[in-house]
Amino acid sequence: MSIINGRVWKYGDSVNTDVIFPGKYTYTVSDPADMPQHALEDLDPCFAAEVRPGDIIVAGKNWGCGSSREQAVTCLKESGVGAIVAESFARIYYRNCLNAALPALTCAEAVENIEDGQQIEIDLEAGEIRSSEGTFSFPPLPEAVMGIFAAGGLVPYTRQRIRKGK
Amino acid sequence: MGQTFAEKVLAKKAGVEATSPGEIVEISPDVALSHDNTAPIRGIFEEMGGVRVHDPEMHAIFLDHAAPAPTTQHAENHRIIREFVRDQGIPHFFDVGRGICHQVLVEEGLALPGEVVLGSDSHTPHAGVMGAFGAGIGRSEMASVWALGSLWLRIPESLQIIVHGELPPGVTAKDLALHVIGDLGADGALYMSVEWHGDAIRRLGLSERAVLPNISAEMGAKNSYLPPDELVFDYLERRAQRAYEAVFPDPDAEYARKVEYEADTLEAMVACPHTVDHVKPLSEVAGTRVDQAFIGTCSNGRLEDLASAAEVLADRQVANGTRLIVIPASSEVFKQALGAGYIDVFLQAGALLQSPGCGPCMGNHMGVPAVGEATISTANRNFKGRMGTKESEIYLANPSVVAASAVAGEICSANDLN
Numbered sequence: 001m002s003i004i005n006g007r008v009w010k011y012g013d014s015v016n017t018d019v020i021f022p023g024k025y026t027y028t029v030s031d032p033a034d035m036p037q038h039a040l041e042d043l044d045p046c047f048a049a050e051v052r053p054g055d056i057i058v059a060g061k062n063w064g065c066g067s068s069r070e071q072a073v074t075c076l077k078e079s080g081v082g083a084i085v086a087e088s089f090a091r092i093y094y095r096n097c098l099n100a101a102l103p104a105l106t107c108a109e110a111v112e113n114i115e116d117g118q119q120i121e122i123d124l125e126a127g128e129i130r131s132s133e134g135t136f137s138f139p140p141l142p143e144a145v146m147g148i149f150a151a152g153g154l155v156p157y158t159r160q161r162i163r164k165g166k
Numbered sequence: 167m168g169q170t171f172a173e174k175v176l177a178k179k180a181g182v183e184a185t186s187p188g189e190i191v192e193i194s195p196d197v198a199l200s201h202d203n204t205a206p207i208r209g210i211f212e213e214m215g216g217v218r219v220h221d222p223e224m225h226a227i228f229l230d231h232a233a234p235a236p237t238t239q240h241a242e243n244h245r246i247i248r249e250f251v252r253d254q255g256i257p258h259f260f261d262v263g264r265g266i267c268h269q270v271l272v273e274e275g276l277a278l279p280g281e282v283v284l285g286s287d288s289h290t291p292h293a294g295v296m297g298a299f300g301a302g303i304g305r306s307e308m309a310s311v312w313a314l315g316s317l318w319l320r321i322p323e324s325l326q327i328i329v330h331g332e333l334p335p336g337v338t339a340k341d342l343a344l345h346v347i348g349d350l351g352a353d354g355a356l357y358m359s360v361e362w363h364g365d366a367i368r369r370l371g372l373s374e375r376a377v378l379p380n381i382s383a384e385m386g387a388k389n390s391y392l393p394p395d396e397l398v399f400d401y402l403e404r405r406a407q408r409a410y411e412a413v414f415p416d417p418d419a420e421y422a423r424k425v426e427y428e429a430d431t432l433e434a435m436v437a438c439p440h441t442v443d444h445v446k447p448l449s450e451v452a453g454t455r456v457d458q459a460f461i462g463t464c465s466n467g468r469l470e471d472l473a474s475a476a477e478v479l480a481d482r483q484v485a486n487g488t489r490l491i492v493i494p495a496s497s498e499v500f501k502q503a504l505g506a507g508y509i510d511v512f513l514q515a516g517a518l519l520q521s522p523g524c525g526p527c528m529g530n531h532m533g534v535p536a537v538g539e540a541t542i543s544t545a546n547r548n549f550k551g552r553m554g555t556k557e558s559e560i561y562l563a564n565p566s567v568v569a570a571s572a573v574a575g576e577i578c579s580a581n582d583l584n
Contacts (some may be wrong), residue, residue, distance in 0.1 A: 014353070062353055091357040091388055092304070094320065099306060106188055144192035144318045158214040158310040 002124045004103070006054035009047060010116035013060035017072040017093065019043040026069055035075035050123035053080030056122065058114050060086065064093025070100070077102045083122050085129060085138075087111045098145055099154035105129070110136040124149075169418025170324035171391045172359030175299045175413045179282055186423070187323040193315045197276055197293075198224045199285030200308055201267045202231040205246040207286060210309035219254050226258040226267070226276050227251055233262035233523040236531035242449050252455030265496025265522040268292035268380065268464040272499050274471065275405030279394040279412035284311060289464055289546065291360075291387055294379030295372065296402070297394030297412050299359075302383065322359040322388045323422035324415075329366035331429040336405040336579065338474075339374035340466060340544070340564040342366075343381045346427065348445025357384035361394065361415060367487035372397055373470035381546045383441040413437050434579055436542075437562035440550040448567060456561070457539035459490045459572035462520075463527050466544035466565050467495030469502045475569035476508035478580045479515040485575030490517040491533040493525040518574070529554030542571045 017043040021035065029035055040047040057063075057076070063086040065074060073096040076084070083103040097104035103124060113133040114120060120131040127140035141149075151157035169177065173185045180191035193213045200207055206228050211219075219225065227247065235241035244262065251259045268289055279297035283290060286308040293300030303317065311317050327346060328471050333339070347354070360382050367375065375392055382390035394412050402410075434448040461467070461475050472494065484490045494500035500522055503509050506566050512519060518533075527545045528534040534554035535541050541553060541560050548560035561577060570580040 013467050025169075062356060065353060088356065090353075091386065094357065095304065095307065098318070099304075139186075139188045139190075141190060145190050148318070154306055154310055155210070155214055158216075162215045162217075162313050 003123070004054055004056065004122040006056045006082050006119070007052065008056055008058050008114055008118045008120055009044070009051070010114070010115055011043065011057065011059040012139055014062040014065055015043060015059055016065045017059060018033055020064065020072040021069065021075045026071060029071075032074050032078050035071055036079040039075040040080045048079070051079050051081065054082040055080065057084045057113055058086070059076045059084065060111060061088045063089050065090040070096050073097050073100045073102055085110050085122070098148065101149045101151070101153045102140070103149070107136050107138040167421060168418035170359060170419040171361055171413060171415040171422060172299065172322050172389060174415065175280060175282065176319060178280070178413065185321045187321050189321045190318050191321065192316050193282060195224065195284040195311065196278070196281035197226050197271070197283040198269055198308065198311050199271060199283055199287065199290060200227045201287060202233075202240075202243060202247070203286050203305060205243045207305050207308050208246065208250050210306055210562040211312050214309055214313055216313040217311065217314045219256070222254050222256045223258075224315065226255045226268055226271055227256060228264065228267035229262045230262045230523045231528065232530040234521065235262070242442050248446050249423045255405055262523070263497060265494070265499070266464045266467065266524055266545045269468065269495040269499070271455055272296060272376070273405070273496055275402060275407045278402065278406055278408070278410035279398065280410055284308070284317060287381045291382050291390040292376060292380040292464060294389055294391040295376040297391065298399055299389050299391065300379070301389045310372060314446060320357070322357055324419070325332070325355050325358045325360050326421040326424045327360060327362050328424065328426045329362065329364040329429050330426065331366050332369055332532065333366060336566065336581070337432050337434055338564040339370055339377040339466045341432055341435045342427070342429065343377050344437050344442075344445045344562065345432055347381065347385045347443050348435065348437075350385050350425070352385060352441060352443040354385040355382060357388050358386070360387045360390040362391070367392060368395065371470060372401055373468040376468065377465055380530055381442070383392070384546060401439055426573070434567055436567070436577065437548055438551055439548060439561065442546070442548060442562065448563070448577070448579055451561065452576075452582065454561070455540060455578040456488060456542045456571050456576060458533065458541040459488060459567050459568050460493075460533065460541060460543040460545065461568050462491070462493030462495065462525050462527060463543070463545040464495060465546040467493060467499065469499050469506070471544065471565040472499065472503045472508045473506065475565045476511040476584070478566055478569035478573065479517070480511050482573045482583070484516040484572045488572055488575040489533070490515070490569070490572035491520060491525065493516050493520045493532065493563070494522050496522050527554055528552060542568050542577060544568050
């Protein structure tokens with residue numbers, strides 16, 4: 001979990017939740033396993049077929065703006081996406097990511113230097129993104145969020161903590 | 167290096183010396199606000215294995231979104247919430263009729279300087295009027311807060327808005343807010359902590375000040391803060407439910423962005439269909455026909471708002487073919503408006519009064535528009551379909567403009583009536 005290694009899919013600014021997971025599917029596709037086939041459908045038609053587990057999305061500003069739909073995170077998580085690195089995230093999207101145990105990392109320097117198709121590695125504990133263009137650091141995720149990741153998301157995490165009597 | 171309000175208040179809550187943007191901290195909020203959505207949150211809470219809430223005192227629960235219940239389904243929802251409140255021994259519960267959560271939280275002395283309010287409602291930044299850190303969160307997150315008493319928060323970057331001078335007569339904090347949102351855009355304060363500074367802000371009364379953090383969600387803000395002053399401390403003198411400690415940003419704090427505005431040059435503004443940042447000067451939309459006018463909501467349903475509407479409506483009549491709905495934001499506001507004679511003015515003018523709550527703002531009840539109708543409203547959101555049907559238009563303006571438009575049957579200012 002703490003090391004993520006994959007191919008970069010690079011996108012621009014203000015990619016909204018409608019192109020990540022089209023609104024027309026929000027009431028017709030409810031099983032998370034069926035969501036990956038529509039992931040980024042209206043942004044990059046190649047993505048759904050070619051994405052491999054561990055792949056990393058690198059994007060510009062305001063990734064995930066628009067609606068609060070959690071499917072826009074679920075479809076990427078279920079596609080095997082290992083992390084999203086962006087210059088900035090829409091606030092609700094960002095929270096949905098971390099609560100779904102999908103690392104959302106803010107690192108403008110990495111976004112500026114890393115190109116589409118490159119193979120990169122992210123070390124969550126060390127707070128580093130390693131690539132052929134150099135190593136870029138981001139503030140490490142604190143224990144609270146690492147705990148959510150380890151549990152597989154906020155709902156199972158809370159369930160575990162309740163069971164342990166906090 | 168100095169810290170902004172958000173950096174400082176979240177460091178204090180997290181028990182660390184300092185924080186910086188991008189960092190994540192785990193904090194215990196002072197208030198966990200929920201409303202009619204308390205029932206679905208209870209479902210998630212139970213799915214998580216929750217039995218007893220972490221701290222009943224932390225909760226503030228309001229029935230306001232569909233209050234009193236318009237359907238059996240809503241009534242059942244309320245019944246479940248009352249049962250939950252009773253079973254969990256939650257003291258801060260405000261049943262139907264008391265008013266809108268954000269307004270009542272302030273009136274009840276539960277939104278306090280230097281405290282953190284997390285709410286399962288996007289307009290929770292409202293609490294910033296008292297110098298609190300208020301932020302909206304999702305339902306699953308709220309269920310987790312109930313269970314654990316804490317939640318992770320990312321330290322936001324801060325946007326400093328400085329407003330100089332004094333608003334001209336007839337121009338209100340609502341117009342200032344709409345002007346700023348139109349200028350910065352719907353994502354202009356994305357994930358940011360907004361701070362409102364400047365002599366123009368200090369000159370505003372509490373009621374007007376409240377509009378600014380309330381509507382900041384419409385530019386993407388995480389929270390929105392006004393530095394508390396004597397006006398706030400005096401208001402809280404007999405209301406505060408516990409001791410508090412105000413938090414102020416350091417003078418050398420580092421802001422991601424600073425913007426400045428001159429209040430004296432502003433004019434009355436209208437947010438046009440179908441986004442809040444689609445803002446035009448009133449003069450450009452004057453003459454647009456309206457079928458319904460609505461004065462109320464957490465944005466502009468306070469005593470001063472009703473006063474400014476009453477001033478326009480005194481000795482005038484709502485236009486034939488236009489309806490005017492007035493909903494005080496709380497029972498306290500309603501009572502004061504009654505005492506001041508405003509309710510009398512509204513009824514004389516042909517307006518209709520409804521019980522305190524959110525009313526038709528999000529299309530639940532109490533005056534939703536028909537297909538093809540246009541509404542002018544003092545609310546904070548005009549998205550397509552917001553008031554019930556996608557086939558209608560919503561314009562947002564200050565209470566005086568809404569009242570004047572009700573009299574004319576078309577969008578106009580109070581001056582246009584003379």
